[in-house]
Amino acid sequence: xxxxxxxxxxxxxxxxxxxxxxxxxxxxxxxxxxxxxxxxxxxxxxxxxxxxxxxxxxxxxxxxxxxxxxxxxxxxxxxxxxxxxxxxxxxxxxxxxxxxxxxxxxxxxxxxxxxxxxxxxxxxxxxxxxxxxxxxxxxxxxxxxxxxxxxxxxxxxxxxxxxxxxxxxxxxxxxxxxxxxxxxxxxxxxxxxxxxxxxxxxxxxxxxxxxxxxxxxxxxxxxxxxxxxxxxxxxxxxxxxxxxxxxxxxxxxxxxxxxxxxxxxxxxxxxxxxxxxxxxxxxxxxxxxxxxxxxxx
Amino acid sequence: xxxxxxxxxxxxxxxxxxxxxxxxxxxxxxxxxxxxxxxxxxxxxxxxxxxxxxxxxxxxxxxxxxxxxxxxxxxxxxxxxxxxxxxxxxxxxxxxxxxxxxxxxxxxxxxxxxxxxxxxxxxxxxxxxxxxxxxxxxxxxxxxxxxxxxxxxxxxxxxxxxxxxxxxxxxxxxxxxxxxxxxxxxxxxxxxxxxxxxxxxxxxxxxxxxxxxxxxxxxxxxxxxxxxxxxxxxxxxxxxxxxxxxxxxxxxxxxxxxxxxxxxxxxxxxxxxxxxxxxxxxxxxxxxxxxxxxxxxxxxxxxxxxxxxxxxxxxxxxxxxxxxxxxxxxxxxxxxxxxxxxxxxxxxxxxxxxxxxxxxxxxxxxxxxxxxxxxxxxxxxxxxxxxxxxxxxxxxxxxxxxxxxxxxxxxxxxxxxxxxxxxxxxxxxxxxxxxxxxxxxxxxxxxxxxxxxxxxxxxxxxxxxxxxxxxxxxxxxxxxxxxxxxxxxx
Numbered sequence: 164x165x166x167x168x169x170x171x172x173x174x175x176x177x178x179x180x181x182x183x184x185x186x187x188x189x190x191x192x193x194x195x196x197x198x199x200x201x202x203x204x205x206x207x208x209x210x211x212x213x214x215x216x217x218x219x220x221x222x223x224x225x226x227x228x229x230x231x232x233x234x235x236x237x238x239x240x241x242x243x244x245x246x247x248x249x250x251x252x253x254x255x256x257x258x259x260x261x262x263x264x265x266x267x268x269x270x271x272x273x274x275x276x277x278x279x280x281x282x283x284x285x286x287x288x289x290x291x292x293x294x295x296x297x298x299x300x301x302x303x304x305x306x307x308x309x310x311x312x313x314x315x316x317x318x319x320x321x322x323x324x325x326x327x328x329x330x331x332x333x334x335x336x337x338x339x340x341x342x343x344x345x346x347x348x349x350x351x352x353x354x355x356x357x358x359x360x361x362x363x364x365x366x367x368x369x370x371x372x373x374x375x376x377x378x379x380x381x382x383x384x385x386x387x388x389x390x391x392x393x394x395x396x397x398x399x400x401x402x403x404x405x406x407x408x409x410x411x412x413x414x415x416x417x418x419x420x421x422x423x424x425x426x427x428x429x430x431x432x433x434x435x436x437x438x439x440x441x442x443x444x445x446x447x448x449x450x451x452x453x454x455x456x457x458x459x460x
Numbered sequence: 461x462x463x464x465x466x467x468x469x470x471x472x473x474x475x476x477x478x479x480x481x482x483x484x485x486x487x488x489x490x491x492x493x494x495x496x497x498x499x500x501x502x503x504x505x506x507x508x509x510x511x512x513x514x515x516x517x518x519x520x521x522x523x524x525x526x527x528x529x530x531x532x533x534x535x536x537x538x539x540x541x542x543x544x545x546x547x548x549x550x551x552x553x554x555x556x557x558x559x560x561x562x563x564x565x566x567x568x569x570x571x572x573x574x575x576x577x578x579x580x581x582x583x584x585x586x587x588x589x590x591x592x593x594x595x596x597x598x599x600x601x602x603x604x605x606x607x608x609x610x611x612x613x614x615x616x617x618x619x620x621x622x623x624x625x626x627x628x629x630x631x632x633x634x635x636x637x638x639x640x641x642x643x644x645x646x647x648x649x650x651x652x653x654x655x656x657x658x659x660x661x662x663x664x665x666x667x668x669x670x671x672x673x674x675x676x677x678x679x680x681x682x683x684x685x686x687x688x689x690x691x692x693x694x695x696x697x698x699x700x701x702x703x704x705x706x707x708x709x710x711x712x713x714x715x716x717x718x719x720x721x722x723x724x725x726x727x728x729x730x731x732x733x734x735x736x737x738x739x740x741x742x743x744x745x746x747x748x749x750x751x752x753x754x755x756x757x758x759x760x761x762x763x764x765x766x767x768x769x770x771x772x773x774x775x776x777x778x779x780x781x782x783x784x785x786x787x788x789x790x791x792x793x794x795x796x797x798x799x800x801x802x803x804x805x806x807x808x809x810x811x812x813x814x815x816x817x818x819x820x821x822x823x824x825x826x827x828x829x830x831x832x833x834x835x836x837x838x839x840x841x842x843x844x845x846x847x848x849x850x851x852x853x854x855x856x857x858x859x860x861x862x863x864x865x866x867x868x869x870x871x872x873x874x875x876x877x878x879x880x881x882x883x884x885x886x887x888x889x890x891x892x893x894x895x896x897x898x899x900x901x902x903x904x905x906x907x908x909x910x911x912x913x914x915x916x917x918x919x920x921x922x923x924x925x926x927x928x929x930x931x932x933x934x935x936x937x938x939x940x941x942x943x944x945x946x947x948x949x950x
Contacts, residue, residue: 304607309606392596400563415568422809422813
């Protein structure tokens with residue numbers, strides 16, 4: 164009797180733990196299953212980037228499990244050497260980094276002004292800036308090309324920096340204004356009382372507290388510019404291929420009738436490496452809550 | 461905490477701003493900021509020198525074929541004599557130096573062959589050719605024309621665009637850049653005609669392809685090269701006697717091609733129009749002077765319908781298979797079909813690219829339907845024009861149209877030339893195709909490519925609909941009539 168009584172609680176706790184684990188098991192299975200499903204196309208692309216052209220054309224990527232010896236680096240070798248990808252890679256960096264930093268800075272200034280400063284027609288201006296979100300960028304090509312033509316900017320990196328700044332600003336201002344607007348007003352009020360000018364308040368308060376939003380925006384803008392083909396092609400590609408970014412070269416690995424697409428997988432992974440690095444570098448800013456506790460300061 | 465962080469941010473902000481200002485100043489001071497990122501000479505010579513080393517040393521190509529070659533079809537290198545001939549011709553163009561920008565649709569192996577052709581030109585004249593290839597070329601050109609931001613030399617999508625660009629005054633009259641009498645002497649009149657707008661030569665074909673060829677596997681059908689079917693009924697008899705003993709179906713056919721799905725079927729209708737009614741009816745048709753509901757056009761569609769009914773895999777395969785893989789069942793065991801109707805460029809696509817020409821596949825021109833039109837050829841090709849008349853672009857146009865450069869161009873195996881003096885092709889099949897094109901007495905350009913865009917789109921759509929529901933032919937054609945009456949402005 165006593166032994167049974169003594170054994171019972173232990174048995175119950177084991178059963179409880181087991182039941183708890185059983186309860187979360189379906190959840191884990193579903194989550195892992197979804198993750199695998201989500202990753203399958205990428206894995207397939209990755210495997211295909213290591214398979215020779217003839218194999219890619221004739222069989223599915225999973226057949227590498229049967230013939231692992233067919234895996235080769237020749238696609239990467241071709242793309243890097245013959246495709247002229249390396250100079251384009253440098254061009255892409257040279258285009259993307261300023262085209263990410265410039266709009267971020269301009270948008271941060273604008274967002275602070277829209278959120279915390281008082282000036283006439285503030286709301287009308289803000290609505291006008293945000294309203295630009297709906298303008299398709301394709302409609303701007305011809306007027307901007309004409310403008311650039313007047314100043315001799317076509318084919319220059321500066322043309323792309325300015326264009327991407329313009330295209331990125333409405334969304335950047337919108338996102339940052341909303342973020343800065345949600346910062347606790349006590350911070351800015353006490354700063355004002357302490358005699359801080361708007362510039363001080365911006366650099367010492369608004370900017371540091373907005374780092375998560377700025378980091379998120381940096382990722383968006385970086386990816387947009389890095390992956391852009393059309394804007395680069397229109398402003399730079401036609402007249403100055405020396406400045407063409409990675410996307411132009413990558414798209415051109417395929418011939419006009421569609422052969423050569425088997426190189427795209429390898430080229431895509433080379434092109435993806437930088438955005439992935441940027442994402443993982445900035446990813447921690449998403450998690451870190453900088454706003455919490457800032458009122459104490 | 462805030463202090464430390466904000467100082468860090470401030471410093472990084474200052475560093476960023478300084479870097480930006482420095483970068484902007486740099487770009488202002490030097491005309492090409494590319495200089496700091498990628499030396500232009502290095503960028504330009506990288507692909508060319510890679511190609512050159514492959515072309516120059518047979519050892520290199522040998523090594524490439526010993527290792528598993530990434531490309532299914534290694535680009536054959538040109539004969540050294542062809543290279544030196546092209547170089548000595550380029551030497552006659554002087555040595556102006558400088559650069560010329562070129563925009564075209566060629567990418568991948570096409571781009572390599574184009575740059576291979578340009579190598580002797582760059583060496584002899586000191587002109588560096590800045591080539592951009594993009595399949596979005598029409599969009600880039602449209603924006604460029606409207607804003608005057610144009611490359612020196614560019615491929616023109618088709619004769620319709622050539623007329624449009626010439627009318628807008630952007631395309632240069634080539635008579636001031638080329639030796640026109642020499643060009644005309646070397647090129648069949650029909651091609652010259654297609655590049656001429658209002659008496660001005662503004663476009664030249666750098667390469668042409670022969671549409672309406674019938675492809676087959678000699679191991680299945682037997683070698684027909686010496687004795688191809690003379691007439692369309694002969695071909696039908698061959699299909700009747702060989703199906704199903706030699707293959708499951710008479711034809712291989714498929715029309716999927718992304719947003720342009722349907723165009724392979726337009727080629728079939730065009731073949732029947734041309735072979736049955738001749739070039740003048742054919743031209744009236746795409747010019748909008750012949751109704752779609754006319755007996756001629758309707759009969760051509762019904763002929764297509766017959767091909768569809770004789771096709772391997774049925775309607776589903778036709779609509780869902782990419783045109784590049786249309787002919788794959790020719791080579792399967794047991795063979796899926798006997799014949800494939802496709803243009804000469806199919807040899808670089810699908811399974812053709814891995815098979816041996818002349819051995820695994822061969823071709824004959826689509827047989828005669830009306831005997832007097834047996835020698836008419838339908839083709840397509842890449843027209844080139846010049847937007848700026850500079851010494852460099854003039855030299856380039858002279859070089860591109862020369863038989864020496866054209867010989868070098870076709871040596872890569874993917875292109876055919878309309879130049880009569882191009883005598884040397886890398887293989888017998890291209891030789892024969894080149895002869896068909898350069899000796900064509902009546903050459904017509906792809907009809908659907910010359911129609912106004914709404915008409916062309918409706919043509920594609922109509923064909924897809926017809927392949928699905930052959931019973932709706934009359935309503936499809938009368939719809940096309942209504943598009944015709946609205947889309948040919950004036």
